[in-house]
Amino acid sequence: xxxxxxxxxxxxxxxxxxxxxxxxxxxxxxxxxxxxxxxxxxxxxxxxxxxxxxxxxxxxxxxxxxxxxxxxxxxxxxxxxxxxxxxxxxxxxxxxxxxxxxxxxxxxxxxxxxxxxxxxxxxxxxxxxxxxxxxxxxxxxxxxxxxxxxxxxxxxxxxxxxxxxxxxxxxxxxxxxxxxxxxxxxxxxxxxxxxxxxxxxxxxxxxxxxxxxxxxxxxxxxxxxxxxxxxxxxxxxxxxxxxxxxxxxxxxxxxxxxxxxxxxxxxxxxxxxxxxxxxxxxxxxxxxxxxxxxxxxxxxxxxxxxxxxxxxxxxxxxxxxxxxxxxxxxxxxxxxxxxxxxxxxxxxxxxxxxxxxxxxxxxxxxxxxxxxxxxxxxxxxxxxxxxxxxxxxxxxxxxxxxxxxxxxxxxxxxxxxxxxxxxxxxxxxxxxxxxxxxxxxxxxxxxxxxxxxxxxxxxxxxxxxxxxxxxxxxxxxxxxxxxxxxxxxxxxxxxxxxxxxxxxxxxxxxxxxxxxxxxxxxxxxxxxxxxxxxxxxx
Amino acid sequence: xxxxxxxxxxxxxxxxxxxxxxxxxxxxxxxxxxxxxxxxxxxxxxxxxxxxxxxxxxxxxxxxxxxxxxxxxxxxxxxxxxxxxxxxxxxxxxxxxxxxxxxxxxxxxxxxxxxxxxxxxxxxxxxxxxxxxxxxxxxxxxxxxxxxxxxxxxxxxxxxxxxxxxxxxxxxxxxxxxxxxxxxxxxxxxxxxxxxxxxxxxxxxxxxxxxxxxxxxxxxxxxxxxxxxxxxxxxxxxxxxxxxxxxxxxxxxxxxxxxxxxxxxxxxxxxxxxxxxxxxxxx
Numbered sequence: 001x002x003x004x005x006x007x008x009x010x011x012x013x014x015x016x017x018x019x020x021x022x023x024x025x026x027x028x029x030x031x032x033x034x035x036x037x038x039x040x041x042x043x044x045x046x047x048x049x050x051x052x053x054x055x056x057x058x059x060x061x062x063x064x065x066x067x068x069x070x071x072x073x074x075x076x077x078x079x080x081x082x083x084x085x086x087x088x089x090x091x092x093x094x095x096x097x098x099x100x101x102x103x104x105x106x107x108x109x110x111x112x113x114x115x116x117x118x119x120x121x122x123x124x125x126x127x128x129x130x131x132x133x134x135x136x137x138x139x140x141x142x143x144x145x146x147x148x149x150x151x152x153x154x155x156x157x158x159x160x161x162x163x164x165x166x167x168x169x170x171x172x173x174x175x176x177x178x179x180x181x182x183x184x185x186x187x188x189x190x191x192x193x194x195x196x197x198x199x200x201x202x203x204x205x206x207x208x209x210x211x212x213x214x215x216x217x218x219x220x221x222x223x224x225x226x227x228x229x230x231x232x233x234x235x236x237x238x239x240x241x242x243x244x245x246x247x248x249x250x251x252x253x254x255x256x257x258x259x260x261x262x263x264x265x266x267x268x269x270x271x272x273x274x275x276x277x278x279x280x281x282x283x284x285x286x287x288x289x290x291x292x293x294x295x296x297x298x299x300x301x302x303x304x305x306x307x308x309x310x311x312x313x314x315x316x317x318x319x320x321x322x323x324x325x326x327x328x329x330x331x332x333x334x335x336x337x338x339x340x341x342x343x344x345x346x347x348x349x350x351x352x353x354x355x356x357x358x359x360x361x362x363x364x365x366x367x368x369x370x371x372x373x374x375x376x377x378x379x380x381x382x383x384x385x386x387x388x389x390x391x392x393x394x395x396x397x398x399x400x401x402x403x404x405x406x407x408x409x410x411x412x413x414x415x416x417x418x419x420x421x422x423x424x425x426x427x428x429x430x431x432x433x434x435x436x437x438x439x440x441x442x443x444x445x446x447x448x449x450x451x452x453x454x455x456x457x458x459x460x461x462x463x464x465x466x467x468x469x470x471x472x473x474x475x476x477x478x479x480x481x482x483x484x485x486x487x488x489x490x491x492x493x494x495x496x497x498x499x500x501x502x503x504x505x506x507x508x509x510x511x512x513x514x515x516x517x518x519x520x521x522x523x524x525x526x527x528x529x530x531x532x533x534x535x536x537x538x
Numbered sequence: 539x540x541x542x543x544x545x546x547x548x549x550x551x552x553x554x555x556x557x558x559x560x561x562x563x564x565x566x567x568x569x570x571x572x573x574x575x576x577x578x579x580x581x582x583x584x585x586x587x588x589x590x591x592x593x594x595x596x597x598x599x600x601x602x603x604x605x606x607x608x609x610x611x612x613x614x615x616x617x618x619x620x621x622x623x624x625x626x627x628x629x630x631x632x633x634x635x636x637x638x639x640x641x642x643x644x645x646x647x648x649x650x651x652x653x654x655x656x657x658x659x660x661x662x663x664x665x666x667x668x669x670x671x672x673x674x675x676x677x678x679x680x681x682x683x684x685x686x687x688x689x690x691x692x693x694x695x696x697x698x699x700x701x702x703x704x705x706x707x708x709x710x711x712x713x714x715x716x717x718x719x720x721x722x723x724x725x726x727x728x729x730x731x732x733x734x735x736x737x738x739x740x741x742x743x744x745x746x747x748x749x750x751x752x753x754x755x756x757x758x759x760x761x762x763x764x765x766x767x768x769x770x771x772x773x774x775x776x777x778x779x780x781x782x783x784x785x786x787x788x789x790x791x792x793x794x795x796x797x798x799x800x801x802x803x804x805x806x807x808x809x810x811x812x813x814x815x816x817x818x819x820x821x
Contacts, residue, residue, distance in 0.1 A: 004706070005731035007722060061723060068722075074706030074731065075722035083711040083720075090723075313713075330710065335590050335610055472690065472710075472717030474591045476629075479636035482668050482715050490664075497664060510632040513605045513625065514593040521604065 007065030007075050011052075015063040018055035019048045023070050038072035043346075045071055045328035049082055050280075050311060057097070057137035058089040073328070084330045084471075086121075087135075087280050087312030095137040099123070099281075103242045103465065104411065104447060104458055105378040106130040121314065121465055122242035122415075123281050126378035126447075127151060127385040133281045143283035150252065154385035155401065160372050161359045162388050165253040171288055174295045177256035183299050185365035189264045197268040197365070198224060204364045209373070210236055210317070210354030211416070211442045212518070213431055216361070219351050222341035223269040226349040231271040234326075234345060234352045235262050237278040237285070238310055238317040241414035242465060243445035246374040247355035249386050251278065251285035254359075255292035259305060261358035263296075264365060266303045269351050273304045277322050280310045314469040318517045319344075319352040321471065332473045333517035356444075373429065373444060377402045379411075380450035389429065396425040398446060406450040409534050413442025415462045416522035418529035419455075438529070456492045459530055463488050466523040477520025480511045484524060491537045501537065504528075551617040566597060566608035566619055575621055578630060578652045580637075581691035582609040583741050585804040586701050589692045593633050594652065597621045605629055627656065634658040639667045640715075642687045645745025645756075649689070668715065677726035680734050680813050682753040685718055687746035694719060694738035694747060702806050707732040736812040740795060740805050749813070751792055762787060773811040778802060780811050791815045 011019065020026065023044055045067060052063035059082050068078040082088050087099075100106075100113045103122035111130035113119045125131035125145055132146040153159075159166050170176040177183075189197045202217025223231055235258065239247040251258055262274045276293075278285050286309055293305045308326050310316050316325045320334035323345045344350025353361075356374055363369045375387045375398060382403030389398060395410065410420045418439045420427070427433055434441050449455060463485035472478045487504050490496050497503070508524030515521050530536045547562040553569055560569045565588070570577045581592035590607035597608045600618040605626065608619075620626065634653050638660025643649045653660065672685040690710065698705050707730045711720040721730040739747045748756075755761035766787045773780040781800045785793035794812050798805040 064722070074709070076706055076709040076711075076720065076730070079720065079722040080709035080711045084713050086713075335607065337612075468714060470714040472712070472714045475593050475633050475636055475689070478690070478715055478717065479640050480632075483636065483639070483663055486663065486667060503662065506628065506632055510629045514596050514629045514633060515604075516590070516593075 004068070004072065004074055006069050007061055009061040009065055011060070011062035011066035012056065014055050015052045015060065016066060018051040019063065019067055019070065022047045022051045026070060036072075038070060042071050042073055042328040043326055045073055045078060045081055046085075046311060046325065047308070049078075049088060050309065053088055054135075054137055054141035055139075057095040058092050060092070064090075071328070077329075081328065081330055085311035085313050086468075097135050099133045099135075101125065101129070101131045101133070102461070104415070104461060105243055107457065107461060108379050108447075108449065108453060120281075121468065122240065122244075124239055124245040124248050124279070126243055126245050126376060129378060129384075143280075145281070145284060150249075151385060154377075154383040155387050158372075158390070159388050160363055160370070161250070161356065161374060162386065164257065165249070169254070171253050171255055172291060174256060174292075181366075182256055183260055185362045186260050186264055186267075186299060188365050188367070189267055194224060194268045194270065197264065201268070201361060201364055204360075204369045205371075206357065206360050206364060206369075207431065208354055209356035209360070209444070211241065211413070211440075213441075216353065216357055219341060219353075220265065220269050222339075223271070223349045223351045226342065228349050229270070230346075230348045231269055232345045232348055232350040233262060233265040233269055233271045233274040234319075234322065234350055235265075235274065235276040235355060235358060236317060236319060236322060236352050237276055237282075237289075237355050238322060239282075239355070239443070240279055240314040240317050241416060241443045241445065242462070243376055243378055243411065243414050243447045244443040245376050245378075246386055246444055248282050248285055250355050250359055251282070251289050253288075255285075255288040256296065257359055257362055258289060258355060259292045259296050260299070261361045262305060262353075263300050263303050264361055265351060265353060265358065269349075271303075271351070273306070275306050275308055275326060275345070277308045277310065277316070277326060279317075280312055313471075314465075315471045315517070315519050318519060321517070322352070323350070330471070332471045333519075335516055373441065375429070375444045375446050377446045377448070379448040380404065380406065380453060381448050392428050392430050392433075394426050394428050395420065395446070398429065399425065399448065402446075402448075404448045404450075406452075407448055408451050408453055409449045409455060409530075411445060411447040411449070411458075411526065413440040414445040415465055416440075416518070416525055417442040417445060418525050419533050420529075421533045424533065438532075440525075455530065455534065455536060456488075459527055459536065460485070460488055460492060462526045466519065470519060470523075474514075474516045474520060476511045476514045477516070477523060480507050480515075480520065481523050483507055484511075484527065488527065496537075501531065504531070549613060549615040551613050551615065551619065553619045554621055560613050564613050566599075566606070566611050566613050566617070567595060569613050569619070570597075570608060570621060577608055577621060578648075578655075579609055580649060580652075580689060580743055581693060583693050583696075584798050585806075586693055586696045586741065589696070592637075592689065592691055594630050596626060596629050596633075598623050598626050631656040631658045635660045635662060637689055639663045639669070641670050641689050641744070642684075643689075643744060645687060645748070646689075646743060648743055670715075670718075672718070675726075676750070676753075678728055678732075678734070678750075680750055680809075681727075681736060681739055682748050682750055683719075683727075684746050684748070687744045688719060689744055689746075690717060690719070691743060693741040693743065697737045697741045697806075698732075702737050702804070703733070703735055705731050705733050705735070708738070734809040734813065735807065736809070737806045740807075740812075749793060755792065761792070766792065773807070775808075775810045775814065780807055782807070782811060784815070791818060 099120035105126035109129040588610035596605035
């Protein structure tokens with residue numbers, strides 16, 4: 001053992017077994033050499049803490065101490081990590097816990113938190129709102145999404161990315177995936193070679209679909225060109241933007257495609273290993289993706305893929321925070337530069353791609369790519385769900401398709417996006433058109449608020465969301481999100497200060513200008529747009 | 539040494555209209571300092587890895603979407619930087635207002651001076667603005683932790699960790715506005731890995747960490763820096779040769795520090811050097 005001062009409380013047998021199941025049996029002798037090897041395994045800290053909580057329902061002092069001892073992590077740091085994640089409990093609680101989504105879409109459908117239930121940010125089940133997420137600890141732990149039934153796709157025609165899902169290809173069967181043309185894209189990629197693959201992706205002008213719209217080909221080229229030979233590809237499936245559920249649907253219903261696409265990304269960039277980081281609240285996606293990984297070794301030619309599961313932190317969808325989380329640290333975003341293509345996961349060149357982006361890569365490799373986008377339609381609409389549209393369709397057409405007879409406002413792009421007023425619905429759903437209007441497609445959220453909707457309540461919920469989800473690292477975001485929420489509460493209750501709107505505007509400017517990461521930089525977007533486009537608080 | 543220096547490339551950038559040449563690997567802050575441009579910093583420490591979290595040192599870099607932290611952003615050839623634009627001043631002022639409205643800065647002279655300089659008005663958010671509130675922690679004879687004065691600059695965590703001491707007694711815990719410096723499960727310092735080197739006190743910019751002696755004298759109203767002289771000497775406990783600065787008030791040692799730029803200590807001491815001075819008073 002290294003010379004760490006450790007927590008005294010021993011783990012229970014159950015906790016020890018659960019943690020050992022993740023870390024392997026403890027070595028007989030624990031000399032300094034072993035401590036060094038243990039430290040190299042720090043990235044298993046979050047999986048170990050999760051395992052302990054799944055077994056006994058919370059992270060006890062004994063479990064925390066045992067995980068830090070096994071991994072040679074200072075207990076203070078392990079505590080810092082454990083206390084970072086909203087879903088890890090550091091106080092004893094019942095084994096059966098229900099998290100009730102009180103976020104925007106579910107609030108529109110009348111979500112209420114019952115006695116003993118926990119309020120939760122968006123669970124990514126907006127098309128079947130109101131939604132819950134239940135975790136049950138024990139010898140046979142399980143998690144479930146409620147309602148459990150996934151509704152059918154609301155759209156049947158013109159689907160490309162959602163084709164296999166619409167055709168009902170069995171998401172648990174490799175044979176079914178192969179029969180539906182699976183792994184043809186990977187075979188073609190191998191024929192072409194890495195450089196030609198990157199060239200095709202670049203020519204397709206594919207832009208990232210996680211929200212930032214960075215050209216995928218450029219990212220892959222940059223990783224490929226690094227002299228460092230140890231490289232990673234990471235699939236960012238920590239989809240947590242309120243109102244977003246597209247990546248969940250893709251992973252639950254077409255998981256083999258994700259594995260194939262990530263393997264292509266690894267092949268093109270020269271990475272030896274890929275990670276899929278999925279938010280904790282998507283248990284069905286964990287199961288399906290893990291099964292797809294396990295079943296496809298023969299197709300991957302030694303390219304390794306590992307599934308990692310979060311523990312309740314929106315900020316971990318920020319790519320550098322995601323690295324920190326995988327590495328067993330607090331999910332605090334890093335300053336950029338250096339960018340992940342140079343210094344990424346474990347300090348190595350890394351290409352991070354969103355799930356929908358990777359699905360598009362398969363289309364590019366199939367050779368008949370034409371750009372479509374997924375839209376997560378929810379709120380006050382008749383046919384909520386996932387829609388796939390060619391680029392440039394007006395927002396109004398999408399809303400007609402989904403059935404929205406009454407519209408007071410539309411939230412475009414999620415909580416980090418912007419509100420659109422009813423007289424702006426002719427806007428084309430392209431990057432250029434939305435950007436010109438001061439909007440963003442973001443992660444494809446289209447959330448409808450009808451005439452009866454409580455817009456002020458929605459703004460307060462958004463402000464609460466960012467205040468809750470700020471990692472707390474930088475001042476503009478840590479304190480700015482608190483001050484923004486306070487100002488909105490005053491405005492909502494009519495106790496406004498004289499220069500309240502000016503203060504909000506300045507907070508927005510400084511959070512955007514001086515925050516480390518995208519969370520703080522976008523935390524005022526929705527509020528600003530509601531003031532500018534909807535005239536709230538006028 | 540000369541060959542090393544000669545091998546380092548020089549790059550040229552422009553700060554506030556003035557051309558400046560710095561060694562490759564320097565930061566924008568280094569360039570500012572070379573030009574004598576005053577740049578506020580709170581989380582930055584000369585002997586610590588920049589964490590760029592306080593955001594008071596931000597500057598405007600032409601071509602960048604957002605402001606950039608000068609303390610950690612490497613200078614690049616051809617950069618054009620503005621340190622005194624309206625945008626920069628607004629950002630710095632509001633960040634100081636956010637800090638001043640949420641944290642007790644009464645023992646943070648640098649922060650108070652910046653608040654003055656930038657004409658920041660921390661009370662603009664009203665009397666109900668949420669504040670960081672913690673009970674003062676007095677759980678040992680050597681130092682006191684008052685985290686209601688903590689701006690979360692991470693300096694103490696860095697000093698306790700790989701930057702200096704490698705003790706890892708403290709880390710950041712919690713999240714968002716509730717984030718705070720803590721031992722594991724908030725155990726007391728005697729129960730933690732702390733070795734009482736006091737190097738966290740040495741780097742704390744706000745007085746959130748303070749020696750018990752200073753804390754007690756402040757409580758008694760007897761702490762008076764204007765009456766304190768500094769005597770430089772070498773620590774007599776072992777052969778390392780740490781420089782000590784003895785802060786003396788009315789003939790009594792009230793604090794011990796070591797200069798940041800000292801080759802041996804980089805501002806650090808051990809428990810004996812920093813706290814083992816009472817024997818001097820034994821006559």
